[in-house]
Amino acid sequence: MDDAPRTTWQALSHGRQYLRSAWPWRAAGYLAGSALTGIPVLLVLVLLATAGATLSIALVGIPLLALLGLAGIPAAAVERRRLRLVDDDPAPSPHRVPAEPGLLAWARLRYREQATWREFGHAVLHGFLLWWVDLAALAFFLGFPLVLLTAPLQLALGGGEARIGKLWLVTSYPEALALAVAGAVLLPALLYPLGSFAGARAALTRALLAPRERELRGLLAEVTRSRARLVDAFEAERRRIERDLHDGAQQRLVALTMTLGIARLDVPPGPLADQLAAAHDEAGKVLGELRELIHGIHPQVLTDYGLTGALADVAERSAVPVDTDLAAGLPRLPESVEAAAYFGVCEALANIGKHSGAARAAVTARHTGAALLIGVRDDGRGGADPAAGSGLTGLADRIAVLDGTLTITSPPGGPTVLSLEIPCPVSNP
Structure with a gap:
């Protein structure tokens, strides 16, 4: 169902349906599992820190101390998986993929990432504090009413006397039954704060190990770099x-x-x-x-003479006469930028020759210091549609990879103006 809760907090907003769902027990399982990860994390941190500090005099402990900084990575991976108990939304790793293969490149990148140190901080917090708090909350919200519920059984096993929860001495079955009734009332009531605490605990973990905004920015940056x-x-x-x-x-x-x-x-x-x-x-x-x-x-003239010479060459070879206004001293730009601009002008002039019916065209190019600006104009019939399979769609995609923009103004009757803007630094004046 579309309105089905995806987190413990969302399930709590459904009122009594929360008690009839699996969310209370998922919350209890999340808090109970905290000790299964917190204890090993605590032991690893203590052992690495102690051994590294002790052996650092002989330089043997330096690798152990270096490894200590990465100890939060596997612990965080486990915690992100455990989040699925109380949060159905996935929590992907915020780490970037190294640009080069090899363990050294991986370690170098990890030490430079903020996510690594957030995970290390979470490991320290989880190992020394959080799992204790989780068990205490679980014992109070769930363990306490369950202890009260089992008061008659404890009395029977105790031979006529039992101390319930180390607090009340029970010597008769009416007293034990009264405590059991209290436990039956408290159990569903305390499942609500149990879920709230588990939701808050999960929110803290997600904020440290899988922050959505930072994660999206990191993934977007990685996609941009990969493109x-x-x-x-x-x-x-x-x-x-x-x-x-x-x-x-x-x-x-x-x-x-x-x-x-x-x-x-x-x-x-x-x-x-x-x-x-x-x-x-x-x-x-x-x-x-x-x-x-x-x-x-790849035209050789583009390699030898840069974008200015290449655009002048393509203008001379155009089927439609072309006037050029190429900025004097147009600098050498990154190869990908020059190639995209060159083939963009080629595609535009080819479309003018095939579809526009123009008698003349014009090409302008200049560099503002931060971006390359190119304009192609013709006096044809207009009405150019990039979606009609003219090749402009692929050109727009190619420009977009470089964070550039392509705009086309082509009213019926003309003129048609194609503008390219590609942000780029100067590669070689």
């Missing part, structure tokens, strides 16, 4: 493919074309000469297509 790494890896792979094709397959095709051309000169007219001529022409076409493919993967 940036993917873009960089993608651009590096494009350049590697471009180099392999340029230095390998293209050179072989050039050699083949020259060989076929020389062979045509040495063969007298006839069927063989015609076949060589056809092969020579076909090799020339393949070479031209390969050069266009290489240029589309």
Whole structure:
């Protein structure tokens, strides 16, 4: 059901339904399990601290003290799992994934994270205090009424005399039955504060070990970094493919074309000469297509002359005449930014040539010191729709990976204006 409680506190708001549900016993199990984790945590902390401090004189204890700082990580992982007893919402780990493999990279990252020290603080608090408090609350809210309920049984086992809860001396069954009735009344009444205490205890644990806001910020930052790494890896792979094709397959095709051309000169007219001529022409076409493919993967002009030269080059090759206003001295920018801007302008000019019916277009580019601003404008019919499969959707996704924005203004009748803004520092003036 959609309104089913997901936490102990939510279950408490349902009134009497709380007593008929499993939440009181889940709360009791959560508090009872605190000792099962608190005692081992206490022993580990004491042993590591004692051994590390004792052996630090001989430098042997320094690794133990270093390990002490990481002792809260496994304890916190167990506590986040235990939260499921009183909170159905998952509590994922706030730790980031190391950018490099290996134990050293993992340890270096963990020591720098605030989450590691929050977990260590929780381990100290849990081992020295919290599990004692949890057991005391459990003994009062649940153990005390259960002891009263068993007063007649204790009297029978005690041979006519029993001290109930170390407080009341009972010598008759009417007294024992009165205490049992009191326990039966107190038990459901005390289950409510039991659930409240377990909910507060779980909230404290979540605040220290899985803070939602910090966790989301950390995960968002990690996603942003991973997207940036993917873009960089993608651009590096494009350049590697471009180099392999340029230095390998293209050179072989050039050699083949020259060989076929020389062979045509040495063969007298006839069927063989015609076949060589056809092969020579076909090799020339393949070479031209390969050069266009290489240029589309990663244009060499972008590497050699930067974004200014690459945009001027693509403007010259455009099917529609293009006026360029490229800021003088446009600095060298990160490769991923230059590539995204270049292919964005290529896609825009290709769409202008195919769909706009424009007679002329214009490209502007400048760097403000903090961001790259590019504009592409045409005098076509307008009405451009990025959702119509023009390639602009993929371009917007590519710009978004770099935290950039793409906006299109294209009223019916034109003009169409495409604007790119990519925040980026100056890589090389």
